[in-house]
Structure formats: C-alpha cells, structure tokens
Amino acid sequence: MGSGGFIVRFLLGMAAGLAAVTLLIGWIGVRPQGAALAAGTEAGSWATPAELAWLRTAGRWETGVLRRLDGCGPMLVTAPTTRLERARDAFARACSQLAADETRGAMQSFVEANQLLPPGEARDLPVIAGASRVSRVEPRFGRIAGVLADKDVEARCWSRRDWPQLMREESTFTGGQLGPGTLGFAGINGNRVNLAPDVCAALVELGYRVAPPGDAYALATAVVTLSHEAQHSKGFAREAEAECYAIQVAHRAARQLGAGRTYAASLVRVYWRHYAEELPYYRSTECHKGGSLDLGYVDSIWP
Numbered sequence: 001m002g003s004g005g006f007i008v009r010f011l012l013g014m015a016a017g018l019a020a021v022t023l024l025i026g027w028i029g030v031r032p033q034g035a036a037l038a039a040g041t042e043a044g045s046w047a048t049p050a051e052l053a054w055l056r057t058a059g060r061w062e063t064g065v066l067r068r069l070d071g072c073g074p075m076l077v078t079a080p081t082t083r084l085e086r087a088r089d090a091f092a093r094a095c096s097q098l099a100a101d102e103t104r105g106a107m108q109s110f111v112e113a114n115q116l117l118p119p120g121e122a123r124d125l126p127v128i129a130g131a132s133r134v135s136r137v138e139p140r141f142g143r144i145a146g147v148l149a150d151k152d153v154e155a156r157c158w159s160r161r162d163w164p165q166l167m168r169e170e171s172t173f174t175g176g177q178l179g180p181g182t183l184g185f186a187g188i189n190g191n192r193v194n195l196a197p198d199v200c201a202a203l204v205e206l207g208y209r210v211a212p213p214g215d216a217y218a219l220a221t222a223v224v225t226l227s228h229e230a231q232h233s234k235g236f237a238r239e240a241e242a243e244c245y246a247i248q249v250a251h252r253a254a255r256q257l258g259a260g261r262t263y264a265a266s267l268v269r270v271y272w273r274h275y276a277e278e279l280p281y282y283r284s285t286e287c288h289k290g291g292s293l294d295l296g297y298v299d300s301i302w303p
Helices: 049-068 082-099 103-114 139-149 162-174 197-208 216-234 239-256 261-272
Strands: 154-157 184-186 192-195
Touching (some): 049 082, 049 162, 082 103, 139 154, 139 192, 139 239, 184 216, 192 216, 197 216, 216 239, 216 261, 239 261
Parallel strands (some): 154 192
Antiparallel strands (some): 184 192
C-alpha cells in the first residue's frame, strides 16, 4: 500500500492467472523460523551492485515472459552470485515447463524463483511478538492474516533501518512499482506478507496496548493493510477486489487484535470515509452493500 493505495510486488497488467503481482512471492509452505542471519552473510545481506543490476534485468525479463506466457525467448544471463543462480535455475525450469505446455508446473517454478528474489526479502528473521526495533516475523499478525486467508501466513514486520534497503531491491526488480511510500506487499496465493514499519507500529499499538489509541485513520489503515495483503494471500489478485474484501473483514482483524466491537466498527467507518481518495484501480463502483463485491457477511461494516 502506498500513500494512495495498496501495491503488491509486480507490474500491473499481467495475465489473469498471475494477476498483476510479483509472481506469488509467498512461500508454497511456511518455512521454519530461526535466528536472524548475521549481517553480511550471503543468505542474509542486502543485494550488491552486481546483484541489483541482475535483478533489474530479471524483472524486465520476467515481465515479458508473464505477459506473453507463450515462451521465454533468450534466457537470463548467469547470475553474479550463488543465491541468485538458484533463482535463475528455477526460472529456467519454468521456461522448460512452459515449452512443454505444463503451465501449472511452470507457475510453481516461478513461485520458487520469486521466493528468492530480491535476496534481502527472503532472509531469515527472528520471531518476535510485540514492539521491537528490529525486522522480525510477527506471529500474532501472521495468525490473523492466516485466519483471513484460510491458510498459514507469515507476517514480516520490517525495521525502519531495513525497510529502505528492501524497497531499493524491490524497486529495482519491479521497475519502480514499489518505493518509499509503500505500506505493504504480498503475493497472490502466497504465504508471506511484508509490512512497513509504520503499519507494524500501529498494529502493535492496537494489539499490545503499548499506548492509548492514537490517530484513528492511521490505525484503520494499518488494519486494512494487513487484511488487504491477506486477501492477496488468499488468491484475490485484482486490487479493487482485494481492497473491497479487505475492508469488509477489517473489523474482524481489529477484533482479533483486541479492539472492542464498537471501536473496531468505528475504525472501519473511518476508513470508508477515505475510500473515494484511493487510486482508481483500488476502488470499484461494485464495492457497496448489495454490489457484486459484497461478500454477504452479516457483520460487515458498510458506510
């Protein structure tokens, strides 16, 4: 989510099956969590200049392949490091599967490749609940996203120090689709959502009562961010669709964070008041009670 709406990692306008995301960046299965890797190790460090250059090429190449879905053309050049070469191998396997008309297998291989890209986003993080200044996997937020997505989901809260580094890698790979104003991103059918520092701080404020409730719109935005990314994890690709569904279940996320029924409903109403300000592709004229995007939940909060 940027200042005007949510952004998932990839270029817009992909084929419906891949649906405008960075190829399902979430894991097929949630990997075990361990201690954070030491800074500077190949698996845990941020991308080098050579890796950034390769990521830029890889992003352009992948975009072209996914827009066509009829072959790969010239394959990517050899990656500069072992960790990126593993991603290249998965891309090559996807190309072979596309050539053999094994579309489903190719999509799985693209998922595998994107789980490794950019390299900093796939690093191991410690599991820490509540307030923290370090990047971590937040188990409570992951459980809430998982309930909304009907699957296991890993929620990653990035620190103020790491988020700009992550955005540099993401911006390089996606051709500038993600940037400093991004609040969160996830992948279609994935198992991992990434949240900006301000989003996590607001969720911690609401969920762990570290301070009296602050700005209602900031809190509402954080809750909807988490709910929105969970919709992408569930498989909804179109931004307007994911956004409308997210708002309809946001009060449930707020309740699971510990908000009372009345306060949770008030946060959703605050968010609705700003719905018309979102970017056009995050809004839909069908997002209203009785519209085609109405999930039909009796407890949904409508304006």
